[in-house]
Amino acid sequence: MRFFSDNAAPVHPAIFTAMADANVLDTAYDGDRWSKQLDARFSELFETEVRALWVPSGTAANCLALAALCPPHGSIVCHRESHIQNDECGAPEFYTHGAKLFLADGEGAKLTPETIGAVLDATRYDVHQTQPHAISITNATEYGRVYSPAEVAAIGDLAKARKLALHMDGARFANAVASLGCSPADVTWRAGVTALSFGFIKNGGMNAEALIFFDTALADATLYRRKRAGMLLCKGRFLAAQLLAMTEGDLWLDLARNANAGAALLAQAAGDRLVHPVEANEVFIRVSAAEAASLRALGFDFYDWGPGEARLVISWNQDPADIRPLADAIAAL
Amino acid sequence: MRFFSDNAAPVHPAIFTAMADANVLDTAYDGDRWSKQLDARFSELFETEVRALWVPSGTAANCLALAALCPPHGSIVCHRESHIQNDECGAPEFYTHGAKLFLADGEGAKLTPETIGAVLDATRYDVHQTQPHAISITNATEYGRVYSPAEVAAIGDLAKARKLALHMDGARFANAVASLGCSPADVTWRAGVTALSFGFIKNGGMNAEALIFFDTALADATLYRRKRAGMLLCKGRFLAAQLLAMTEGDLWLDLARNANAGAALLAQAAGDRLVHPVEANEVFIRVSAAEAASLRALGFDFYDWGPGEARLVISWNQDPADIRPLADAIAAL
Amino acid sequence: MRFFSDNAAPVHPAIFTAMADANVLDTAYDGDRWSKQLDARFSELFETEVRALWVPSGTAANCLALAALCPPHGSIVCHRESHIQNDECGAPEFYTHGAKLFLADGEGAKLTPETIGAVLDATRYDVHQTQPHAISITNATEYGRVYSPAEVAAIGDLAKARKLALHMDGARFANAVASLGCSPADVTWRAGVTALSFGFIKNGGMNAEALIFFDTALADATLYRRKRAGMLLCKGRFLAAQLLAMTEGDLWLDLARNANAGAALLAQAAGDRLVHPVEANEVFIRVSAAEAASLRALGFDFYDWGPGEARLVISWNQDPADIRPLADAIAAL
Amino acid sequence: MRFFSDNAAPVHPAIFTAMADANVLDTAYDGDRWSKQLDARFSELFETEVRALWVPSGTAANCLALAALCPPHGSIVCHRESHIQNDECGAPEFYTHGAKLFLADGEGAKLTPETIGAVLDATRYDVHQTQPHAISITNATEYGRVYSPAEVAAIGDLAKARKLALHMDGARFANAVASLGCSPADVTWRAGVTALSFGFIKNGGMNAEALIFFDTALADATLYRRKRAGMLLCKGRFLAAQLLAMTEGDLWLDLARNANAGAALLAQAAGDRLVHPVEANEVFIRVSAAEAASLRALGFDFYDWGPGEARLVISWNQDPADIRPLADAIAAL
Known part of the structure; x- marks a missing residue:
């Protein structure tokens, strides 16, 4: 019996069914009828208007989000044990064209307003240092810890006060929401989250994650970045179909x-x-x-x-x- | 009846079968038993030792290849109607960190030693211009034209004489080989090709292309670039299984x-x-x-x-x- | 007698005098009293509020301007014989993180609304192509031709209609203005120019050009980019002093x-x-x-x-x- | 009396004299008679064959060196209080196209084989992390501490054993050598240093540093990177003349x-x-x-x-x- 990782697990049968249903001729890229449903489906799920893009990996979701939130000459505050720092081979630096990750502490790989604030306060606000533009938190964290809506909101308030965007790496977002028993909205946009990497692959999906923009204005430029990264797959309907199957019912x-x-x-x-x-x-x-x-x-x-x-x-x-x-x-x- | 594009067509049933077979717990990323078969499978197909990496899109295959062949301060000669120039939203520039595409002419979107030579001869070999490091040709071309082994070899000879690498965008490589009736080897490494984007998606695949390095030394660094681009999917076995299914028999x-x-x-x-x-x-x-x-x-x-x-x-x-x-x-x- | 290039000529004595005068202890980088005068000096010269930054080379001026005007996934229309295309070894691609140059034609290396329009019209406005964000013209051109205020304004009108920024490479701006006998304002911001590389080095300066932003909001991020490029020299007062000496009187x-x-x-x-x-x-x-x-x-x-x-x-x-x-x-x- | 920083100090009279002497027509860029002397001059100073390039800032010297030593998907071990980490606004990330800085500790901003080793040992040698390609040390350090030849050699030995390049940020190299009383060779190539940023600006220069490659093969590609960064100034003879004046005698x-x-x-x-x-x-x-x-x-x-x-x-x-x-x-x- 293997307890290595949820990212090596099989794919849920509903995913296969959905992909089989999508195996008809349709428009390429994201012009198909499945892809076109994503905005509405996730807007309903999040009880607000969102823009939702499929991407084939969690790293793609994270890094497209970070590139939308931080310029090359900026920096992103994250936990020193976060996936974006330790497990993506510099993908954030690749996608942002060299933004820096500023590493903060926190028990269980959870950031707090205090640990984020310590990093922000140690930054010199002059042109000799990259300036923080975003915070990235992971929910659930690398250690399986979960941020409550109140904890996210405390960070969201800090982000707002400091004019920073707030990204959530939700590779295990489903596990966090299941644990919290709250609405997905409560732990995201209502708490100040700007963009979410909504993971499905570790949760029975095959190769589709949803990149959710609560600040919908950020989505348009990301469409170009997705294409430019080679992430706009020809037969995107198979990714969209996965996301729709996963969010069908509960x-x-x-x-x-x-x-x-x-x-x-x-x-x-x-x-x-x-x-x-x-x-x-x-x-x-x-x-x-x-x-x-x-x-x-x-x-x-x-x-x-x-x-x-x-x-x-x-x-x-x-x-x-x-x-x-x-x-x-x-x-x- | 739609004749829009082969990239919108359905997926072949064998692909689904292969993916269903791969739907068991295995090692994540490319550590699984399917991914581990690719080098051998494609070495057999090409009658020489190659390194073969799965990637989820043709753009990824092309641009990881180009990044392996050309430094940021270099340039790549390609046809002015090529996919890498016109249809990838600057992905070559993204992956190569800003290398330039030098545009050459040729009937039917085919380059010739003459049209490539004209571009090379118009380049000043000083530090004020990016220096050509690679040629990229497409077989079959955007206009459905096919390079014969002799035509590729003529370009391969030029590439060798000028110390340039030679990339082949084979989004429709299968159609070219089917048309030529030659061995895949004849129109690639035997003709001087360094790296090949071997397309399957337009030919009944779902979302897996093979990036083939005939110069095997180029593969190792590309493993990092693939990860860094967010292209190393968690459940890579589903991509490897597609490639194996496609190259099983003919x-x-x-x-x-x-x-x-x-x-x-x-x-x-x-x-x-x-x-x-x-x-x-x-x-x-x-x-x-x-x-x-x-x-x-x-x-x-x-x-x-x-x-x-x-x-x-x-x-x-x-x-x-x-x-x-x-x-x-x-x-x- | 050498007629090779004005960029190899000696430096005017006033430059040496100005640098000798600046050879006192002052604040490093651009905090000194000379650097602090630049905004006012160039605002006066251009009869409007501008932001003016010294940079040590024309390539730096051009490429910091382009990076301010065009995102990595965008493109810039320029003449196929322009300096940014042919003589900067891909510096525009480096500074913009891989934006594409779209090459247009025109007699004497001069663009016209027609030749620019032809390029714009040939662009597909979808995510598969980089989208034009800026036009770059050179005044005087590589062939010593001069755009009149009316000619620039025609391009400026097109830029405005198409929501494109307009950059002017003014490595020989002084020669253009001297030739036209107009106000510097007439051939720049009054004609729709967003940013100007105002050259002094070919005109008797040593190593200081002025990057002028008529859209002053673009300057702030450029301060970071200038630093990040290693272009914020420690003893910037020697560059500022050159610009002040050159614009002292006529x-x-x-x-x-x-x-x-x-x-x-x-x-x-x-x-x-x-x-x-x-x-x-x-x-x-x-x-x-x-x-x-x-x-x-x-x-x-x-x-x-x-x-x-x-x-x-x-x-x-x-x-x-x-x-x-x-x-x-x-x-x- | 100001004790703020040596980088705000005036310029030595010999620099002005040298620049006045160089104020004649000569070849542009680095084709002039002063620039052509640099390799020989610094080879003599270092008692071995080196390649020496002028650059207008210490950040340019550091980051061109790092880009020569580390690919975009690599990482560089440096002190957490180093200038490249804290004072260059992400210039290393810009020039290397997103390599990561791995931060190590050490008293007085000095690294040791032990503190470097701790970072190297904490790295996973798989594709999920950027792999270390270089170590960068600063001599004298941000805290005015000096590495002895033996201390550099200990790090050089580690670098060699781990197949890492070794860069020295010598913004205050002169102060270090003056303090040690050793040959410049002893504390650089003889101790395993691959590339040196040899600073003159803080030591009475105006705007010229020397980038020294002890591994001479690295210089050629750097010539392109220097141009591409806008760092190949037109009138380079004024920078070369500064370096020659500074290294004339002692x-x-x-x-x-x-x-x-x-x-x-x-x-x-x-x-x-x-x-x-x-x-x-x-x-x-x-x-x-x-x-x-x-x-x-x-x-x-x-x-x-x-x-x-x-x-x-x-x-x-x-x-x-x-x-x-x-x-x-x-x-x-």
Whole structure:
């Protein structure tokens, strides 16, 4: 049983069905009937007018958003353990043409107004330093922590006061919303978010994420940047169809709830071993090398997360029944 | 019946089957068992050792290739009607960090040693001009013309003599090879091609092209560029599976042969109306506005290609029986 | 006697005097008392409020202007024989992060509303092509031709109608204004120019050009770009002092008038040999190889400008008495 | 008396003399007789064959060097308080097209093999992170600390073992060499340095620094990058002449020795107030706000360097007699 990563999990059957339905001749790029539904679909989901663009990867969503929010001579405040800093091989710098990431701290890879403020206050506001134009937060974070609407709003207020845009990397946005039980609107635009990378791939999708602009004026230039990045796929209808299938009813939420529930099961078993509170679908536990080996000997795979820690990620398709054996094994360590 | 573009056509059933087969848990990115087969599969197909990377779009394939072949302060000779110049919204400039495209002429969007030489000879070899580092040709061209192995080799010889790399945009490479009846090797590395964008999407694929490096040393840095561009999709196995399905047996060639045959049917009917010799799956005909309207009235859709011309593209899935009515209608004009 | 280029000429003594006067301790970068005078000085010269930044080269002035006027996914219409296209090694692409130059025609390297319009009309207004954001013209042109206020205004009107910015490369702006006898305002902002590269180096300066923004809102971001390009020199007062010395009284105009007068002398002698009307300080003449050799044998140096043509450039410091022998030699050919 | 910064100091008379001597007609750009002497002059100074390019700013020297040493998808290890990180508005990212700076620690802004190693060891060597290609150290550092030949060699050995290039930001290289009393070669190429930004502007120059490549093969592409950056000034002979004047005899060393001696004078007076050992021409002292105010009341100007600290920089032209009053005032605090 593998607990490596939700990004390696299979694709949900509804995605295949939707793609099969879209397998007819239609207009290329994003002129097809599926792509044309995205603005309306996500506007409904977010209870406000948004612009929604499909992109084939989370990195594309993040970096197109950042390029829309920050000029080449600007900087973006993010957590020093964020995906955009550590896991995208400089894609933010590529897409923004060299903007700098200013690294801030925070427990569980969560930023706070205080840690962001510390970075902003350490910046000299002269031409010798790049000037902050945006903040980027991740919800849920790299450590499976979730920002509440109030926490995002506190950062949103800071952003507004400092005239900064606010980006949310939502590669696991579904897990965050499922965890919070709030409206997607509450934890995004109502809390001051300008643009959202709305992830589906880790949640049962194949290769479509939604880039959501709450500031709709930002979308037009992004259409050119998407094309220019080679991201405007010929047969975009297959990406749009994925997004529509996922947001048909509450599929995206149901899948995330299932993954979160699995993580909760492990969290309960792990008890004092937990490194971070479990709020989404990731579980970080303290295990000795011997303990990790014993779990692996039982057939469980996972990442070593630095010395003495392991990361367990639950995917959309893992049943509680499948997870129970790992929970028992952890409890028995 | 639509003859707009092969890039809007449906996806071949084998692609769906292959993707369904790949819908199991495996390693993310390109660590899966499908991606790991690409080098061997394409080395076999090209009868030499190559490196093969999947990418989700033809623009990505072209521009990652160009970035591998040309530094930011260099230039690339291409046809003034090439896709990289006119249809990628500056993606070559984005990926190469600002290299220049030097535009050359040639009938049917085909370059020749003479037209390339004219551009090279007009360049001043001093630091005030970007220096040519590569030539990019398209096979089949924007006008459905095909370079023969000898024609490519003539350009390859020039490239070698001038110490330039040679890129081939093969968005319709299958149609070219089907038309030539040669080995894929003959029209690529044996003729001096350094890197090939091997297209499958216009030929029944969904969203996977193969970037082939005949100079294998170029692949390693490209792995970073692909990631940095947001092109290293999480579930890359679905792209690799498409490429494997297409190159299983001669599927890619069979599909291209069918499309080419359809075009030949139209060509025969068009006679003197042909703007360009029909060598692949595109047919350009002279029609008056009234004639174009009459064809449309019969239910045929296509692009107007400048005043007095129409472009008809045959897709992998169009039967001769479906094409015959258009052929008859053209003949009857 | 050398007629190679005005950019190789000596520096006017007033420049040295001004730099010697500025050789005191003052604030670094552009915080000094000389730099602080530039906005006022050039606002007076242009009879409107402008922002004026010193930069150490004409390429820097041009490309910082273009970066202010055009996003990376945009394009700039310029003449195919312009300096930004042919003589800056891709600096526009570097500074704009990959915007494209769209090449237009026109006699004497002058654009017209018609030739610009032809390029604009050939552009598809979709995301597959970079969209024009600016026009760049050169006054005086590479061939020593001068745009009149009316000619610039015609282009300015087109720019306004098409919502394009208008940049003027004024490496030889002084020669143009001296030739026209108009106010600098007439041929710039009153005619619709958004930003001007105001050249002094070819006109007796050492290493300071002025980048003038008539749309003053564009200056602020450019301050960051100038720094980021390594162009914000520590001891900027020496550049500012040069600009102030040149615009003290009519020095800049007097020097340009002298150079233009020298060119007029040659033009008169050249008669039918002239390739272009002589309107500034450059003279292009038809000469056979033997004739060119005979001129060189007399001690005159100049550029061969393609087969059968020679370029003669008069510098600020060349006396009519010095030029007369060349005029006589040409007349005697 | 101002102790703000050596980059605001006046220019040495020898520079003016050299520029006056160069004020004759010669070839433009770097084709003149002064520019052509640089390779030989600096090869002699460094006792090995080098390539030497003039550039008009230290930022240009640093960033052209970094662009030669690191691809866009790479990273550069530097101190978190380095000039390239904090004071160049993202110029390294601009010139390298988005390479990342990896920040390392070290007392007095000095890196060590250990602090560099910590950064290298924390890097994942996969395509998800930019891979280190270079180390950049500053000698003398932002805090006036000097790397000895042995210290540089230790880093050079690490660089070699890890296949990284080694850049030295020598904006105050003269002060470092004057302090060490060694050969310039000992602290550069003999210790493993690949490229050096050799600063003259803070040491009495006007606007010329030398970019030195010990790996001479790197120079050729840099000639294009320099042009492309707008850094290839028309009248380059005035920059070359500055470098030749400075390296004629030991002028550059004499000026640096004088500045260092002034700093030593202050260091002696400051005693326990010193924040860093004084090894070059910068003195950082602990002073209360009241003490700082009292010094300013006596006519001494300087930077507040964070709360409770002041930075005093001695310039090439400050006599011991002029510095003595400040030394006395500090001693009397």
